[in-house]
Amino acid sequence: MVEFKLPDVGEGMHEGEIIKWLIKEGESVTQDQPIVEVQTDKVNAELTAPATGVVKKILFTEGDIVEVGTTIFTIQEENDISVPETFVIEKEPPVMQPADVKVNSEDITSKPHLEAARVLATPYVRQMAREMKVDIQQVKGSGPAGRIIESDLQQFIENNQFKQVNDNNNDNKILQNAAPIETVQEKGLEERILLKGIRKKIAEHMVKSVSTIPHVTHVDELEMDRLKELKDQLKTYSDNKDIKLTFLPFFVKAIVIALKEFKTLNASIDEKTNEMVLKNYYHIGIATNTNDGLIVPVIKNADQKTIFQLADEIRQMAIQAREGKLSLEQITGSTFTISNVGPIGGLHATPIINYPEAAILALHKMEPRMVVRDLEGVIRLMMNMSLSFDHRLIDGVTAVRFTNRIKELLENPILLVVEMR
Amino acid sequence: MVVGEVAIETDVIIIGGGPGGYAAAIRLGQLGKSVVLIEKDKLGGVCLNRGCIPSKALIHTADQFHRLNDFEKMGIQLPQEKTAVDLNVWQDWKKGIISQLNQGISHLCKENGVTVVKGQATFLSDDRIGVETDGDFETYKFEHAIIATGSRPFIPSFLNVDGRYILDSTTSLQLKEVPPSLSIIGGGYIGIEMGMAFAKLGTQVTIIEMANRILPQVADNLVKEVIRNAKKLGINLKTSTRVEKAIVEDGQVHLHVFSEKHGTEVIVSEKTLVTIGRIPNTQEIGLNQAGIAVDEKDYIVVDTECRTNVPHIFAIGDITPGPALAHRASKQGIVAAEVIGGLPSAIDSSFVPYVIFSDPQIAGVGFSREEAEQQGYSVKTGKFPFSANGRALATNETEGFAEVIVDAKSHILLGMHMVGADASNLIGEGVLALELSARVEDIALSMHPHPTLTEGWMEAAEAVLGHAIHIVNK
Numbered sequence: 099m100v101e102f103k104l105p106d107v108g109e110g111m112h113e114g115e116i117i118k119w120l121i122k123e124g125e126s127v128t129q130d131q132p133i134v135e136v137q138t139d140k141v142n143a144e145l146t147a148p149a150t151g152v153v154k155k156i157l158f159t160e161g162d163i164v165e166v167g168t169t170i171f172t173i174q175e176e177n178d179i180s181v182p183e184t185f186v187i188e189k190e191p192p193v194m195q196p197a198d199v200k201v202n203s204e205d206i207t208s209k210p211h212l213e214a215a216r217v218l219a220t221p222y223v224r225q226m227a228r229e230m231k232v233d234i235q236q237v238k239g240s241g242p243a244g245r246i247i248e249s250d251l252q253q254f255i256e257n258n259q260f261k262q263v264n265d266n267n268n269d270n271k272i273l274q275n276a277a278p279i280e281t282v283q284e285k286g287l288e289e290r291i292l293l294k295g296i297r298k299k300i301a302e303h304m305v306k307s308v309s310t311i312p313h314v315t316h317v318d319e320l321e322m323d324r325l326k327e328l329k330d331q332l333k334t335y336s337d338n339k340d341i342k343l344t345f346l347p348f349f350v351k352a353i354v355i356a357l358k359e360f361k362t363l364n365a366s367i368d369e370k371t372n373e374m375v376l377k378n379y380y381h382i383g384i385a386t387n388t389n390d391g392l393i394v395p396v397i398k399n400a401d402q403k404t405i406f407q408l409a410d411e412i413r414q415m416a417i418q419a420r421e422g423k424l425s426l427e428q429i430t431g432s433t434f435t436i437s438n439v440g441p442i443g444g445l446h447a448t449p450i451i452n453y454p455e456a457a458i459l460a461l462h463k464m465e466p467r468m469v470v471r472d473l474e475g476v477i478r479l480m481m482n483m484s485l486s487f488d489h490r491l492i493d494g495v496t497a498v499r500f501t502n503r504i505k506e507l508l509e510n511p512i513l514l515v516v517e518m519r
Numbered sequence: 520m521v522v523g524e525v526a527i528e529t530d531v532i533i534i535g536g537g538p539g540g541y542a543a544a545i546r547l548g549q550l551g552k553s554v555v556l557i558e559k560d561k562l563g564g565v566c567l568n569r570g571c572i573p574s575k576a577l578i579h580t581a582d583q584f585h586r587l588n589d590f591e592k593m594g595i596q597l598p599q600e601k602t603a604v605d606l607n608v609w610q611d612w613k614k615g616i617i618s619q620l621n622q623g624i625s626h627l628c629k630e631n632g633v634t635v636v637k638g639q640a641t642f643l644s645d646d647r648i649g650v651e652t653d654g655d656f657e658t659y660k661f662e663h664a665i666i667a668t669g670s671r672p673f674i675p676s677f678l679n680v681d682g683r684y685i686l687d688s689t690t691s692l693q694l695k696e697v698p699p700s701l702s703i704i705g706g707g708y709i710g711i712e713m714g715m716a717f718a719k720l721g722t723q724v725t726i727i728e729m730a731n732r733i734l735p736q737v738a739d740n741l742v743k744e745v746i747r748n749a750k751k752l753g754i755n756l757k758t759s760t761r762v763e764k765a766i767v768e769d770g771q772v773h774l775h776v777f778s779e780k781h782g783t784e785v786i787v788s789e790k791t792l793v794t795i796g797r798i799p800n801t802q803e804i805g806l807n808q809a810g811i812a813v814d815e816k817d818y819i820v821v822d823t824e825c826r827t828n829v830p831h832i833f834a835i836g837d838i839t840p841g842p843a844l845a846h847r848a849s850k851q852g853i854v855a856a857e858v859i860g861g862l863p864s865a866i867d868s869s870f871v872p873y874v875i876f877s878d879p880q881i882a883g884v885g886f887s888r889e890e891a892e893q894q895g896y897s898v899k900t901g902k903f904p905f906s907a908n909g910r911a912l913a914t915n916e917t918e919g920f921a922e923v924i925v926d927a928k929s930h931i932l933l934g935m936h937m938v939g940a941d942a943s944n945l946i947g948e949g950v951l952a953l954e955l956s957a958r959v960e961d962i963a964l965s966m967h968p969h970p971t972l973t974e975g976w977m978e979a980a981e982a983v984l985g986h987a988i989h990i991v992n993k
Contacts, residue, residue: 216869218931218956243929245956356942 383432537564539848548631550860885934901982
């Protein structure tokens, strides 16, 4: 019998939602045949059969939230001769015939020692687990040699707050999403919604970033008139290619050029080894709003792409993101992130760095503003940008020089041509 | 069922007042349940009245008597007359011990509000039970029941236990004279314990065992020490031998035995003791009426909460599959009581220690080396002989050794076994170590008192790590 345990298909995911079963119990399957669709924090994954055989048991229904490492289905392999199950912990009373019909319990009588799988925990901790309704077999021990200690039980419960041991079907191993998702208390005076899915992931990610990285935010403004002029000039060409040209690809281009010159901004700190990691590849994450929340599709190797290619890719990814069709690969691995909140509004911000990157650049509303040029008040198309940077890696001066360079490139977009390879 | 019958209602009925049943009763009393404990004979069951306790009294007596042989070398001068054992006097002493313990249990039951009823119980349905006491019949209606009826010696049909020539473990403890000769059918732990005790009392003992060695359930290396001593005591061990016939003639038992090696032989002895196993008492208690299932060997199968297939009826002790040991029954009894009391109790450990009062004693818990390897562990072991332990030398008990078996990867202890003096009292450390998932270092690093036999565990643990102090590490 092969037990299929929910794998970690995302980066450090804890749980996934069963979206759709593609087979039924009792059906024959071949190895690598798709069995179930699972949605993790940000992506959908299709999981395939680990072996050829018959699907014996499906342990969760569609919509269930399942923890990584939990068995979700079992396959009886083709050549698997069915062995009588040994006497393992089960809550269900043994199903047997009345006394005049005998049942086989050879295993039980001959091997009394082997009856329960050993759990590395003291008797009292095992008792506590029962009191807390935790199936101790599911708990990972943090003690010496994997021993389960009191705090592991507490941790397990915290990780499973919205799950509870399902007593009804008498199987402790199945944790179901049984608690209500919304509990409206006091007739609408407050509403409680459990943190889950993308929201939960975002929450964890933000805490991690802010609690690890000393953030400093630096704000500057850009004069966009010339860039707008260039963009308008290019419109005919882009329309012909069916490309919707926005300002964003120009920013990506300018940022990549600047990153190549200011290496500490395309970097991260490896806290384990205490090393600075300077990256010679330029994957630019673009924070995108979706119905489910913020998602960051990544333009890979942005330095090797043309403005039009970037424009096209950004647009495709935004569509995919809104449809929830991005693959894990498309949302991981960025080295620098842009948060383009300008279309919505706002003057400036203190964006939080997309951990473990070194910096994030927020682009704000573009508007005609009164500015002083040659000691005269003139109206120009202005835009602010806010750069938050990791002050461990980057000094204030470097950060200002970095934004100065971006400013220089975008205010004089002809320079972008000079930097082309 | 009698029309108009009035049933006495109780929360819990317990059938059998042995070490499982009375422990359950007391625990239920503590949990505030009304409990009726039905016992057809005496509280304490086989263990107290006919098993563990009286046999240990006999073994201890035999041991003390046997030790007189060593007195001379220690400088103790005994009177010249021949020493002797009077089993009549011993019987009185034994009765005193049993009665003291009996009273203790009665007192505890009473103090915990347990009603003890003497009688023979039979299930009438899954919520009623009838109890027959000296011709009277009383019916009880219960919410929960615990079956704890225990086991009895298995006697093959060709043997007739008459208590005079052919004995079972019960009647062998009622002898008033030391028999000049005794043949024992079955070389399991009861046969070996009784055989060695009688041999020490002066009986010529023959032990007949079907397997190729005595104590076939126990690891080979442990049993070797016992075999050596049995031979020293003049016990005739006939292994790979089957008993085919038993004839009582001229006041003696003639056992016809067969082995591949010697063909058919006749063994003549004053008495024969049958100790070839025990069978569960599950036939005459109306299990069918309650719908309770048994397996093909008549054991009642239970889950980790000791529930039978009828969820409000529990079974504990020798009638459940597993070793027939009093401490297992007591643990199950307490678990069943707590589950009934609404507590999250369970049998969640496979560590059932075993103790054999042979000479030297054997005791252990967890896997033997062989079992651990079968489980797929790569194993390290360490051994320490008592011949290198100061205390063992000073008490003239140098036989045997302590052995620890550990997982080579994690050093988590998998098994602890001992053959030697007082192994029965020393295994407690092993049980605790395994239940606490200790590693071998935990034992090796703990200070053990000197001079005691417990140092054997420490040194065996150190031996696993390659640095035992009092032996040369290879």
